[in-house]
Amino acid sequence: MSGARIRGWIKSRVGARLIGAASALALIGLVELAIRAGMINRFIVPLPSEILTAIPRIIVEENVLHRFWQTMQEMLWASLLLAGVGILLGAVLHRFRIMRLACETWVGALAAAPIVLMYPLFLVIFGRSATTIVMIGFAAGLAPVILKTLEGLAGTRRVLLDVGRSFKLTSWQQFWKILLPAALPSVFVGLKLGLIFAMINIVGVEFLINFGGLGQLINELAERYDLPGTYGAICFVILTSVVFFATAERLERFLRPGE
């Protein structure tokens, strides 16, 4: 293969993904070597090979796929709420300047608030249930979705709005046909950030209240000091995150082609 063809392959999407996967494998290999060489304490970080062999065990013995599905469902509900409520609130703040002036700083402050510490309040309101977990995930991820939606709508190029006006679009058409599609890249940045915050909080609350999916399993395995199993369960948390991120990216490409 010539140099130009190799460079072309590296720059292709498949090539980039393969390089990414190979880099991750290389890093895991390095960690394995570092632990075996005694550079990392194996009582704190188990061998990656042990984690790999623990995965089939936790699938069979700990019913991890069911727990994975539980966390996925909680994430799904939280994501739907984030998208529906977050984008709507962002649009409302954009539409009504007075509300924007009144609330934007508070919403920004909410983004930095440790929502997870309010879990006792959520427990009182929703009980020890999946609803509590979903609502905490939703509350934790809401601020970035609102703020980035607002930013995207406010950043729509003036000329695009003028095009809409020149074709005599109604306010609703202006929003639906121009403002929202123009704001989508920013909206999706907010959604992805919101998903990260929601994921952290969902698994965290499952861990704290010992209820539900992967967080509860991690809690149980950690208490048994089953480190390979714990890290194996964490791999499923990462998998959940990857599934939601990949879905968000595909949805963005579908809704906003041509980028």
Add this chain to the structure above:
Amino acid sequence: MMVEPSRLSGAATEVIDSRDSRLLDVDRVSKRFVTSEGPITAVDDVSFSIAPGEFVSIIGPSGCGKSTLFNIVGGLVGDYEGRVTVAGDTIRGTHPAIGMVFQEESTFPWRTVVENVAFPLEIAGMSKQDRIERAEHFVAMVGLRGFERRYPAELSGGMRQRVALARTLASEPRILLMDEPFAALDEQTRLLLGDRVLQIQQTLKQTTLLITHNLTEAVQLSDRVLVMTYRPGRVKRVVDIHLPHPRDSEVVSSDAFGHYVAEIWHDLREEASRGIRDDESRVLEGRPRR
């Protein structure tokens, strides 16, 4: 090709259009803006009219209120003095008879070429099949056949402006209003796109008002050129362009074309110099540039 330039007309107030049918009538329009330095008159007592099928250009230096006039005629700016009418109908806000092509790139990046062009038809409620067929007709008209399924990001600046032009044409406006649509393009592309605009204008008998600061473009395309003064913007002279039709960019090499350009430049130069002097004094006095 030897064509004698017409005698240049006198002051604008004396030469308000004498044609019988007036599709667009701009009557004593003035617009003032309030700024931190006090009120500024952007457009002052401007009057002109355009007959059906006529191509009129407004040319002037930066800061002469061309774009303000574009926005007023397009209905994007209200709160002005005077009256703008389309076939006797006073303009209040945007008017369905006026289609606008903007200076800034204005295609929707999330829509393909054909979807962009079909946009006004979609808003009008036309069925998908009909509007795609209709849009493809206008895409071909601006010379973009074969690019229907491409996105704007895949096109050059000139191609994107042609998409914007096709989109406006698809709404079948009675008056096409263009604000320096080719300002960001190089001179050769601009000349060739001028050919395309002329072809379309002659095919559709499209009444057109072009706002420009480009002399060549104004003379190449227009039946009449309105020269504006630097701030406040007034119509300084009206020049009838008697170059033969059908016209293309070959016309720029004719003697008559050169005469027209020279005549217009004679008026414009004075105004452009005033603009530059004003800019320089603002910089020296530490006042914001406009």
